[in-house]
Amino acid sequence: MEYDAVVFDMDGVLVERTPGWVFDEAAETALAAAGVEEPTEYEFHAVRTLDTTVEAATDHFETEHGVTFADLWTHRDRLVTTGQRTAVARGEKTTYEDTHRVTELPAATAVVSNNLQAAVEHVLGAFDLADRFDALYGLDPHLSDHENRKPDPTYLRRALAAVDADDAVYVGDRPSDVRAAHRAGVDSAFVRRPFAEDTTFEDVEPTYDVASLGAFEAAIRGS
Numbered sequence: 168m169e170y171d172a173v174v175f176d177m178d179g180v181l182v183e184r185t186p187g188w189v190f191d192e193a194a195e196t197a198l199a200a201a202g203v204e205e206p207t208e209y210e211f212h213a214v215r216t217l218d219t220t221v222e223a224a225t226d227h228f229e230t231e232h233g234v235t236f237a238d239l240w241t242h243r244d245r246l247v248t249t250g251q252r253t254a255v256a257r258g259e260k261t262t263y264e265d266t267h268r269v270t271e272l273p274a275a276t277a278v279v280s281n282n283l284q285a286a287v288e289h290v291l292g293a294f295d296l297a298d299r300f301d302a303l304y305g306l307d308p309h310l311s312d313h314e315n316r317k318p319d320p321t322y323l324r325r326a327l328a329a330v331d332a333d334d335a336v337y338v339g340d341r342p343s344d345v346r347a348a349h350r351a352g353v354d355s356a357f358v359r360r361p362f363a364e365d366t367t368f369e370d371v372e373p374t375y376d377v378a379s380l381g382a383f384e385a386a387i388r389g390s
Contacts, residue, residue, distance in 0.1 A: 168387050170274050170354075172332030174323060177280040177305075179340035180358055180380070181266050182290055185282075186259050189250035190215045197243040201234045214243050221310060237310040244308035248286045255293045262294050263360075265380040269338075270299040272384070275330035277302040279323045279337070279347075281316045302329040318346035327351065336374065338383060342366065345373045356383050 178184045194215035198206045212218040213227070217240070228234040254260040269276070277300055280287050284305035291297040304322040306312045315321040317339075327335055337348035338356040340363055348355035349371045357373035358380060359366070377383045 168273055168389070170334050170336050170387060172275040172277065172327065172330045172335040173269070173272055173387070174277045174279050174326050174332075174335060174337045174353075175269065175300075176317075176337075176339040176341075176344050177278050177287055177290065178282055179360055179362070180263075180338055181269075181278070181296065182262050182294070183260050184362070185247075185251055186254050189247055189254055193243050193246035193250055196246055197239055200242060201228075201232070201239050203228075203232055203234065214239060217313060221313060240310040240313075241308050244283055244306075248283050248289070248308070251282075251286045252289055255290055260290065262296070263380070266294075266296070268381045268384045270296065272387075275332060276300045277304070277326040277330055279304045279317075279326045281306060283308055302326050317341075318343040318350060320347045320351035323347050323351045323353075327353065336387065338380075342368055342371075345371050348373075356386075358383065 175181055194211055198210065198214055203210060213224045217224065225236040228236040228239060251260060278287060278291065282305050284307060287303050287305035288297060291303065297303065304326050306315065323337060336354040336356055337344060338358060339345065340358050340360055345355045345357055345368065354374035356375035356377060359376065359378050375383060375386050377386060
């Protein structure tokens with residue numbers, strides 16, 4: 168195998184994506200706790216997925232409600248982590264059948280996710296996977312860390328440095344993962360889970376475009 172490190176995204180690659188209700192409940196609960204009892208659609212989606220700019224959301228909540236958006240977001244993030252624990256316990260978020268194919272690769276391995284660090288550790292730990300990787304990187308539950316979400320390569324670069332990688336590949340399920348790999352100067356693999364069958368790329372194409380982790384493993388092993 169030509170790579171000395173393989174880095175994986177978590178959600179949609181190693182484990183199923185988080186159910187939508189986790190984000191819905193987190194937004195509703197965080198807004199209610201902040202005194203926003205009847206949020207507008209804009210306010211709900213700003214807290215659910217930050218479907219706006221940080222600057223716009225910060226100004227809006229301060230002006231309209233006297234609420235510090237950074238504090239609201241931190242509460243939301245912690246609720247999202249708690250919700251994922253529940254989803255795992257209910258069997259609503261689990262590993263893919265082919266996840267085991269990449270837990271014993273002859274190279275250093277790491278995980279870099281846009282999910283929260285606490286969630287990454289818990290979810291992978293729940294399936295006895297956390298110790299299978301040399302490094303785990305997720306986001307801090309603070310608004311200031313939102314700018315480090317992929318396609319920003321900050322955490323991918325940290326992971327590569329942590330495992331002392333010279334030649335690596337990053338495996339994801341979104342075009343933003345491919346762009347993050349490109350910006351970090353490494354190869355990329357795009358796994359076409361059922362939800363990503365029709366995904367197209369506008370700027371950077373993945374090095375590997377595969378249907379499963381098994382196919383990815385075969386490709387990098389040269390078989």
